[in-house]
Amino acid sequence: MTYLAKPKLRHPTLTANKVGYTRRDYEGRISTLCAGCGHDSISAAIIQACWELDIEPHRVAKLSGIGCSSKTPDYFLGASHGFNTVHGRMPSVLTGANLANRDLLYLGVSGDGDSASIGLGQFANAMRRGVRMCYIVENNGVYGLTKGQFSATADRGSKSKKGVVNRDNPVDLVGLALQLGATYVARSFSGDKAQLVPLIKGAIDHGGAAFIDIISPCVTFNNHSGSTKSYDYVRQHNEAVSRIDFMPVHSEITVDYPAGEVTEVQQHDGSVLHLRKLREDYDPTDRYAALSYMNAHHARGEIVTGLLYLDQVAADLHQSLNTSDTPLFALQEADLCPGKKALDKVNASLR
Amino acid sequence: MNRIKSIEAVNDFVIKFANVNGSGSASANELFAKAILRMGVPVSPRNIFPSNIQGMPTWYEVRVSEKGYLGRRGGVDIMVAMNPQTWDADLAEIQPGGYLFYDSTRPIPESQFRKDIEVIGVPLTEISNAAYTDARQRQLFKNIIYVGALSVLLDLDAAVFEKLFAEQYRGKEVLLDSNVRALHMGRDFVKEHLQAPLGIRVQRADNVGDQIFVDGNSAAALGCLYGGATFAAWYPITPSSSLPEAFQKYCDKFRVEEGSGKNKFAIVQAEDELASIGMVVGAGWNGARAFTATSGPGISLMQEFIGLAYFAEIPVTIIDVQRGGPSTGMPTRTQQSDLLVCAYASHGDTKHVLLFPEDPHECFEFAAAALDLADHLQTPVFMMSDLDIGMNQRLCKPFEWDDERRYDRGKVMTAADLEAGKDFGRYKDVDGDGIPWRTLPGTHPTLGSYFTRGTTRDAYARYSERGPDYIYNMERLLKKFKTAADMVPQPIVNKAARATKLGVLYYGSTSPAMQEALDALTVQGANLDAMRVRAFPFSEAVRKFIEEHDKVFVVEQNRDAQMHALLVNELEIDPAQLIKILHYDGTPITERFISEGIKLHLEAADVQS
Numbered sequence: 001m002t003y004l005a006k007p008k009l010r011h012p013t014l015t016a017n018k019v020g021y022t023r024r025d026y027e028g029r030i031s032t033l034c035a036g037c038g039h040d041s042i043s044a045a046i047i048q049a050c051w052e053l054d055i056e057p058h059r060v061a062k063l064s065g066i067g068c069s070s071k072t073p074d075y076f077l078g079a080s081h082g083f084n085t086v087h088g089r090m091p092s093v094l095t096g097a098n099l100a101n102r103d104l105l106y107l108g109v110s111g112d113g114d115s116a117s118i119g120l121g122q123f124a125n126a127m128r129r130g131v132r133m134c135y136i137v138e139n140n141g142v143y144g145l146t147k148g149q150f151s152a153t154a155d156r157g158s159k160s161k162k163g164v165v166n167r168d169n170p171v172d173l174v175g176l177a178l179q180l181g182a183t184y185v186a187r188s189f190s191g192d193k194a195q196l197v198p199l200i201k202g203a204i205d206h207g208g209a210a211f212i213d214i215i216s217p218c219v220t221f222n223n224h225s226g227s228t229k230s231y232d233y234v235r236q237h238n239e240a241v242s243r244i245d246f247m248p249v250h251s252e253i254t255v256d257y258p259a260g261e262v263t264e265v266q267q268h269d270g271s272v273l274h275l276r277k278l279r280e281d282y283d284p285t286d287r288y289a290a291l292s293y294m295n296a297h298h299a300r301g302e303i304v305t306g307l308l309y310l311d312q313v314a315a316d317l318h319q320s321l322n323t324s325d326t327p328l329f330a331l332q333e334a335d336l337c338p339g340k341k342a343l344d345k346v347n348a349s350l351r
Numbered sequence: 352m353n354r355i356k357s358i359e360a361v362n363d364f365v366i367k368f369a370n371v372n373g374s375g376s377a378s379a380n381e382l383f384a385k386a387i388l389r390m391g392v393p394v395s396p397r398n399i400f401p402s403n404i405q406g407m408p409t410w411y412e413v414r415v416s417e418k419g420y421l422g423r424r425g426g427v428d429i430m431v432a433m434n435p436q437t438w439d440a441d442l443a444e445i446q447p448g449g450y451l452f453y454d455s456t457r458p459i460p461e462s463q464f465r466k467d468i469e470v471i472g473v474p475l476t477e478i479s480n481a482a483y484t485d486a487r488q489r490q491l492f493k494n495i496i497y498v499g500a501l502s503v504l505l506d507l508d509a510a511v512f513e514k515l516f517a518e519q520y521r522g523k524e525v526l527l528d529s530n531v532r533a534l535h536m537g538r539d540f541v542k543e544h545l546q547a548p549l550g551i552r553v554q555r556a557d558n559v560g561d562q563i564f565v566d567g568n569s570a571a572a573l574g575c576l577y578g579g580a581t582f583a584a585w586y587p588i589t590p591s592s593s594l595p596e597a598f599q600k601y602c603d604k605f606r607v608e609e610g611s612g613k614n615k616f617a618i619v620q621a622e623d624e625l626a627s628i629g630m631v632v633g634a635g636w637n638g639a640r641a642f643t644a645t646s647g648p649g650i651s652l653m654q655e656f657i658g659l660a661y662f663a664e665i666p667v668t669i670i671d672v673q674r675g676g677p678s679t680g681m682p683t684r685t686q687q688s689d690l691l692v693c694a695y696a697s698h699g700d701t702k703h704v705l706l707f708p709e710d711p712h713e714c715f716e717f718a719a720a721a722l723d724l725a726d727h728l729q730t731p732v733f734m735m736s737d738l739d740i741g742m743n744q745r746l747c748k749p750f751e752w753d754d755e756r757r758y759d760r761g762k763v764m765t766a767a768d769l770e771a772g773k774d775f776g777r778y779k780d781v782d783g784d785g786i787p788w789r790t791l792p793g794t795h796p797t798l799g800s801y802f803t804r805g806t807t808r809d810a811y812a813r814y815s816e817r818g819p820d821y822i823y824n825m826e827r828l829l830k831k832f833k834t835a836a837d838m839v840p841q842p843i844v845n846k847a848a849r850a851t852k853l854g855v856l857y858y859g860s861t862s863p864a865m866q867e868a869l870d871a872l873t874v875q876g877a878n879l880d881a882m883r884v885r886a887f888p889f890s891e892a893v894r895k896f897i898e899e900h901d902k903v904f905v906v907e908q909n910r911d912a913q914m915h916a917l918l919v920n921e922l923e924i925d926p927a928q929l930i931k932i933l934h935y936d937g938t939p940i941t942e943r944f945i946s947e948g949i950k951l952h953l954e955a956a957d958v959q960s
Contacts, residue, residue, distance in 0.1 A: 058800060061637070061792045074802050074814070081792035083636060083663075084804040085629070086655050092584075092621065092629025093636070097792075099582055099617040100639030104793050122629070125622040324613045328581035329638035329791065331615055333758055336579045338605040340752045346573065347749040350563035 018054040026050045026057055028078040032071065038190030038216030038231075039069055039138045043076045045193055046107070046136075049200040050077065052246075055105065061097055062107045065090040065119060068145055069111035069138035069216070077107075088119025091126035091135075095317070098131055101327040102318050105204055106133040112153040113143050116171040120152070123173065127180040127209050132316035134203040135211045137173055138190070140218040141229040148221035159226030172298070174308060177211040178291050183314035184210035185290070186307045189234050190217070194243070199307060201246040205271045208314030215303065239297050241282040242306035246271070266312060284310050357469045358448045359550040362392050362417035364428040366505075369441045371434050373405030379494035380411040381744070382515060383501065387415055388564060388746070389511045391556040395421035395863065397743050397939060402589070402682045408437045417556050421710075421746055422864025425943030428551055431497065438463070450549060452501065454493075471545060473500045478536050492533040499537025506548035508555075509538060563711075563749050567740035568644075570711035571670055572597035573750065574718025575642055576605060579758045580668070582641035584619045584630035586649060589682045590738040591672035594644040595620075624649035628656040628667070635666040636803060638763065638791040640722045642668035647676045647689050650696065657731050658697025659805045661828070664778070664787065666725035666732075666761070669693075670718065673737040675937045684937030685738035687859055688909035693733045694887055694917055700825060704732045704835050705887040709862035710740060712747040713885075720840065726761040728786060728835055737908075739860040739939040762788040769798040777801045778824060779810035785830030832888055839886035842893055845869070847878035854900035855949070856893075858884045858914060861906055861940050868945035875946075877953055879904070887917060894922050897929075904949055906932040908940050 014022035026047040031040050050060065057079035064070035066087035073082040085093045094108045108126075115123040115137050126135070141154040148161055152171040159165055177185045184206040188196045196214065203210035215234050217223050223230045228237075266272050283289050290309040297304045324331070358364070368383075370376035377398075384396045395414045401407035414424055429450040432441045445451060447467045453459070455472025464470055479493040502512060512534055520527035541547050572594050575583070585595040599618055606615040621627035627643045634641035645653070650671055660667045673689045675681030693705055704724060706717040717734050725732040762782075764775055769790070775798070778787050787810075790799035801812035809820040847853075847869075857865045862883060869881055882896045897903050897918070905915045912931040919926050932948040934940040 056796055058793055058796045063633075079797055079800050081790070081800050082802040083633075084802065084806070085632070086659050086805065089625060089629045089656065092626040093633035095619070095626075096582065096584065096630030096633025096635075096641065097637045098633070099619070099630070100634035100637035100641070101791075101793065104637075121622055122626055125626060129619075318617075321617050321619075322612070322614050323617050324608055324615050325611070326615075327639075328615070328617060328634075331579075331581055333579065335615055336581065336606070337577055337752075340754050342605065343577070343750050343752045347561075347563050350565045350749075351561075 017051055019056050021051065021057065023047060023051045025079065026077055028073070028075040031075045033068060034220050036219040037068070038140065038214075038218070039072050040075070041190040041193065042136065042138055042196070042214055042216060043072050045196040045200055047076050048193075048197050049204060052197070053201055053204060055204070059104055060107055061104045062109065063090050063094045063097065064109040065111070065114035067111040067114050067143070068218075069109055070114060072138070073107075073109050088114050088117070089122055090114070091119065091122040091131070094133055095126055095129065095131050098133065099317065099321070099323065100329045102323065103327050106131075107204070108133050108135040110135070110137050111151075112137060112139045112141055112173075113151040116152040116173055120171065124176060124180055127177050127182045127211065129317045130181060130183065130208045130315060130320065132206075132208055132318070133210065134200065134206070135209065136200070137211075137213050138216040139173070139213050139229065140216050140222050141227070142218050142222040144218050144221055155228040158228045159224070161221050161224055173211070174213045174294060175291060178287055178309055181209070182211045182309075183208035183311035184307075185309040186212045187215070187303070187305045188212060189215045189238060189303075189305055191231060191235065192238070192305070195240065195305060198244045198246045202244060202307065205246070206314060208311070208316045234303060237301055237303050238305055239302040240305045241279045241293075241308065242284065244307050284308060285312075287311075355448050355467050357450070357550045358428050358446060360428065361552055361554050362415060362556060364415050364551040365424055365426060366413045366415065366429045366431065367427045367441075367444070368411040368413075368431040369434045369437050370409050370411065371436070372401060372403050372407045372409040374494070375491045376409070376433065376494050377411070379498050380413075382512065383498050384413050384744075385515055385564070386502070386507050386511045387413075387553055388559055389515065390508065390553055391559050392417050392553055393419045393421065393558055393562075393746050395743075395745060397423065397739065399938065400683050408434050415553065417558055419558055420863065420867040420942070422862070422867050423939045423941040424867065425941035429549075431501065433497070442468075450551065452497070452504070469549070471504065471549075473497070473537070473540055473545075475500070475537075478540060482533075482536060492529070495530055495533035496537040499534040500541045501537075502534070503538045503541040503547045504545070504549050506552040506554070509534070559746065561749055562746045564744050564746050565711045566593070566742060566744050567708070567711040567714040567736050568594040568672065568742060569597040570714040570750070571644070571718040571734065571736060571741070573601055574715035575668075575722065576601045577715070577752055578640065578719030578722040580640045580642050580722055581615065582617050582631070582634040582639050583643065584621045584627040584641070585643050585645065586621050586624045586627050588624075588646045588649050590674055590742045591644040591646045591649075591670065593742065594670060594672065624652040625656065628653040628669070631667050632656055632660050632665050635660070635725070636792070640666075640668075640726065640758075642670060642718075642722070644670040644672065646672050646674050647692070648679060650689055650692055654697045657703070658699060658701055660731045661697065661701045661703065662699075662805055663803050664729040664789070665803075666729055668718075668721045668725045668732050668734070670721075670734045670736060672741040673735060675935075681937045683738070685860065685939055686908050686935055686937065687735070687737055687861070688911075688913065688935070689735065690909070690913035691911075691916060693735065696731075702832050702888070704728065704730065704839060706732065706734045706840060707858040707885055708734065708736055708740065709859060709883065710747045711745050712750065714740060715750045717840065723759040724835070724838060727759045727838065728831060729761060729789060730831070735859060737860050762786060764788050764790045764794070764799060766795045769795045775799050776810040777812040778808060778827070780827045780830065784834040785827045785832070786834060787827075836888040836890045839888070839890070841890055842885055842896070843883045844892075844896065845881040845883075847880050848873060849878055851878040851880055852901040853877070853879045854882065854896060854903040855879045855906060856882045856884060856896070856903055856914070856918075857906040861908060864940050864942045864945055865906060867942040868949070871942060871946045872949060875950070877950065879949070884914070889918070889921060893918070897922070897924055901928070902930055903928060904930045904932050904952070906940070906945055908934050910935045
């Protein structure tokens with residue numbers, strides 16, 4: 001059985017957010033992933049982030065490709081429309097959907113096989129175009145549904161559960177996103193909810209292409225010693241550069257931060273990210289410094305997590321294409337059809 | 352030199368220009384064709400060009416026909432041989448008694464000519480070099496000089512050219528004057544040194560009427576604009592690239608918001624055809640009218656997404672401007688060889704709606720219709736154009752639009768419908784036509800959301816691997832396909848002058864050559880009823896037409912008789928009843944090919960028509 005309805009019980013103590021929804025309203029169906037799967041923690045973080053952001057669930061469109069991670073949009077935001085597209089091609093579908101209706105928030109969920117192997121081209125081009133979206137890769141370095149083959153993000157030398165050693169170099173999606181012009185780039189770990197929730201909130205609220213690579217251990221096929229994407233390995237090698245807290249527009253700042261440790265970064269719409277830098281030598285507004293910092297640490301076997309890069313004045317594809325403020329899907333005959341008179345003129349010019 | 356009688360023909364001949372690609376001949380040749388049109392005589396020009404930017408042979412064949420036959424006839428009456436590379440083959444193509452026009456600047460030995468044609472030499476290079484010093488000007492104006500020379504030989508009015516130049520170079524007086532001067536250099540030489548007009552010539556007539564002269568790709572682009580497309584994604588591929596480019600041009604003209612200056616459209620040149628169809632699927636899912644334009648290899652790449660759109664029931668419009676395949680095949684030559692790959696595109700059991708326009712007028716009409724059909728049927732709809740229609744200017748009926756016309760957006764449930772408690776089963780057949788209702792993302796805070804997927808689901812869009820749920824879905828999709836048969840453009844029948852048990856069935860760009868062939872066959876005593884199929888799935892009228900005839904010729908431009916295959920497969924017709932007439936050398940089919948093919952068969956079978 002791969003489909004289970006979740007009982008809709010409301011606990012009286014559940015608190016409603018500003019738009020009147022409780023956390024349960026952001027849930028989806030019961031997950032059919034393996035118990036302990038990192039992906040379920042990410043779904044929980046997405047639910048938490050959307051609830052905290054006071055987003056009406058139906059204003060989100062959630063899109064995915066194919067794979068374990070791509071199944072997850074069924075497990076959160078049940079009141080949102082979702083689209084489980086084809087393997088590796090979610091970015092193009094999301095791009096088209098976004099251009100058709102600019103008023104929705106777009107959440108793209110993908111995996112390492114989906115985005116780094118079969119869909120690398122679409123991943124790259126969506127980043128290049130600056131499609132406004134929160135693009136999450138649930139990265140476990142392995143193909144789960146087909147029982148444990150390496151994906152393109154598996155580190156060279158890492159061992160599969162069957163003992164096979166990966167001989168190919170890994171694709172680093174964060175590095176690619178930085179090079180290709182993504183304007184919000186982060187890496188996190190599914191087991192680090194405190195870091196993950198604000199990162200997702202910042203990404204959803206970002207005005208351009210936001211990308212989060214989330215290391216998400218596969219408990220069944222990639223959680224053994226010799227894997228570089230297991231819970232133990234990531235916990236031991238996690239090099240967090242920052243902790244952020246997210247403040248939406250107009251919300252009161254209630255948390256007090258010690259001066260000198262916190263940098264305020266404002267996004268396009270006025271929302272504020274409070275960036276608590278853990279490493280003094282780290283500058284999240286310098287794309288190329290971010291790349292070299294990350295690469296240097298990767299060479300030492302460390303996984304750098306946190307908000308790695310942010311362009312505060314990000315532009316998106318709608319700006320590049322100068323599209324109407326009215327979503328394209330909502331335009332009617334009067335807006336779209338020049339009519340008979342204009343056509344007669346066209347005819348006259350063709351004689 | 353000529354020992355047989357030269358061809359005599361007024362307003363009925365074929366002239367072919369043999370040029371070198373990139374030499375600037377295209378605009379001179381188009382000017383020549385337009386001048387004849389302006390004299391009230393129908394013409395149909397065809398570019399025959401290589402997959403190359405500069406230096407390879409290219410031809411421009413113009414059919415001049417007062418009767419209005421716009422197909423290729425076959426044979427050449429006058430060859431304008433401007434390319435030494437192809438001299439021998441070009442000469443061989445001229446009909447006995449025909450004419451050869453060439454640049455006589457350099458002497459050519461007599462052995463290089465044919466004795467059964469009339470040869471007209473004009474020292475084009477010499478004239479041009481004497482008048483211009485700049486190499487580029489020498490080349491470009493040489494083209495206008497030959498047009499000038501031909502205008503006298505074929506008795507075309509200088510005033511018509513002057514008017515065309517005046518329209519083209521409005522506000523650019525320097526260019527206007529120099530073009531007029533070059534034209535007259537050619538005219539003056541012929542008047543002084545040669546006998547004119549020739550036995551073939553043009554005479555003013557009044558047979559063009561209000562028809563327009565336009566290429567199918569521009570027409571389809573305009574049809575998409577009128578039909579309400581707001582989104583296009585594409586990847587460059589010959590012969591379709593000029594379609595999205597024309598869409599951009601028309602959008603810039605008609606779709607910019609007053610005041611804000613913002614665009615009521617979005618066009619993305621994608622990274623490949625997989626992405627272009629993916630974007631169109633995404634836009635269709637979100638309720639925008641969206642299309643992509645491509646050719647055969649692009650269709651191959653789109654297969655997986657087409658299957659998803661079919662099964663997830665998402666409106667998608669695909670314009671396939673067909674070229675020769677398989678693989679990259681003949682990228683700059685025409686064919687009708689993508690019928691099967693489109694009709695049954697993708698893995699699993701699939702069937703798709705195809706429309707077959709005959710000319711630019713129908714490209715406009717069917718492009719707009721495809722957007723309506725895609726929304727109504729919630730499925731991919733293909734418009735099957737080809738290079739012959741798409742990239743050649745063709746004389747056709749003017750575009751029409753009824754201002755009362757409303758877009759058919761199909762069955763979309765609104766927030767009010769959901770509030771009113773209407774039962775929403777995304778994949779449920781509530782109306783008996785196989786077409787379910789859909790909701791657009793963002794419609795209602797708590798009602799009507801669903802998860803779209805390519806995997807099996809029940810009528811309420813819930814994941815299911817149960818056999819009965821799968822079968823319900825697949826049967827409903829089949830019912831929807833049957834519904835489509837009555838909604839698509841219906842076939843057009845042209846009855847023979849007297850009752851006959853012979854029929855001919857054709858579609859798309861074969862149309863003009865077929866019309867001429869039917870007349871030619873009638874004159875020769877062969878009567879055939881003709882049906883032009885305009886869409887797939889076939890309506891009952893197609894089955895009836897075949898049943899009412901003993902033999903039906905199926906004329907098409909591919910090797911494997913793909914329409915024939917669809918007829919046999921979908922209508923369970925006895926293949927023995929259908930006779931294949933197949934043309935697939937990459938050039939557009941000709942009247943002579945069709946007439947001779949049918950005649951040969953009739954003679955062999957000794958069939959009385």
